[in-house]
Amino acid sequence: MLKNVKHKTLMLGVNMVCITGFLFTLMNTQANQSYSETRKDRTLLSLTKRTINKSKSTQLAYTRNILMETSYPIVLTQPYKINNEGICRRVPKITCIVMVHTSLNHFERRRNIRKTFNSTYYNPNIIRVVFLLGLTNNSTLQTIIEYESLVHQDIVQGYFMDTYHNLTNKGVMGLKWITEHCRNAEFVAKIDDDVFINFYKIFESLKFIKEVKKYLACNRLEADTNPIQRGINDKWYVHRDVFKGFNFYPYTSCSGLAVFISIDLVPLLYKAALISPFFWVDDFYLFGMLPAKIHGVVHYEINANISFNHRRTFNCFSKYGDKCELLAGITDPDINPTKIRIW
Incomplete structure (x- = not known):
């Protein structure tokens, strides 16, 4: 028994060293922080250490089994695990709130x-970002996420597992959160975390979206042209009993890489989710099924200005700079500095 106690103590010490090392690395990346912000980080680090010292109770909180595909509509009935509700409250009006699907x-x-996305680059336009996350069974990772939230105050986490098949839950949570906490935004951008957005061109080319109603500007997918993947090994596999008898998705929708939404449409989409059955393919659910329940929604096509090839994205901005025709494009997820190099 004594040997087991020593082993557990040693493992806890190793975990503490790893976590503390990560947190100090995270703090060191904030090179442009002021002295007061640095003191704030140190205070938060102290709080995080105290959280880690309660590791036994933290681990017990995540031992329950949670299904990979959560019963829907859990985000409609559950509170937030983490809610930075002040993201949009610091200024009277925000030009764009960006909700980011991230892992x-x-x-x-x-x-x-x-x-x-630092707003000072786009003055007088103001940008705010909210990162959408689900749960993890890893108590150490959860502690680090909570620390990141304390430092940056831009994370919202829901009570569903952070899995590929729960992206619909994540998207609906984003609609719910904006409806509740960010109605002072002029429009909304939904992106994935490997996407680069050219806000200079967006504020020039898509400025009309602040005035129109019920608008989605996106890579438009026409109804009855987007095939439903039925192969068991397909990335977006849909069982034959779902949309039975259909070979193509029956509604006009968007590719979810980058979608720009008029602010009035967000609460309408959220209300539509209250009466819509769960469907795990989030792009079609959020931007096809839900808009189909709302009269008069416009899917405005910007297909030519969206890049799904990271080489095209990089080459366009490298060669043409702010004259690049792209509004948004995917970057190489295996090369972390790609976004910074493009910027």
């Missing part, structure tokens, strides 16, 4: 987005 361990991607 728990994508720390570097979130760091790069925070750098490139």
Whole structure:
């Protein structure tokens, strides 16, 4: 028994060293922080250490089994695990609130987005970012996420597992959160965390979206042209009993890489989710099924200005700079500095 106690104590010490090392690394990346912000980070580090010291109770909180595909509509009935409800309250009006679908361990991607979306670059336009996350069974990772939230105050986490098949839950949570906490935004952008957005061109080419109603500007997918994937090994596999008898998705929708939404449409989409059955393919659910329940929604086509090839994205901005025709484009997820190099 004594040997087991020593072993557990040793493992806890190793975990503490690893976590503390990560947190100090995270703090050191904030090179442009003021002295007061640095003191704030140190205070938060102290709080996080105290949280880690309660590791036994923290681990017990995440031992329950949670299904990979959560019963829907859990985000409509559950509170937030983490809710930074003040993201949009610091200014009377926000030009764009960007909701980012991100994975728990994508720390570097979130760091790069925070750098490139700094509102001072786009004055007088004001940008705010909210990162949408689900749960993890890893109590150490959860502690680090909570620390990141305390430092940056831009994370919202729901009570569903952060898995690929729960992206619909994540998207609906974003609609719910904006409806509740960010109605002072002029329009909304939904992106994935490997996407680069050219806000200079967006504020020029898509400024009309602040005035129109019920608008989605996106890579438009026409009804009855987007095939439903039925192969068991397909990335977006849909069982034959779902949309039975259909070979193509029956509604006009959007590719979810980058979608720009008029602010009036967000609460309408959220209300539509209250009466819509769960469907795990989030792009079609959020931007096809839900808009189909709302009269008069416009899917405005910007297909030519969206890049799904990271080489095209990089080459366009490298060669043409702010004259590049792209509004948004995917970047190489395996090369973390890509967004910064493009910027």
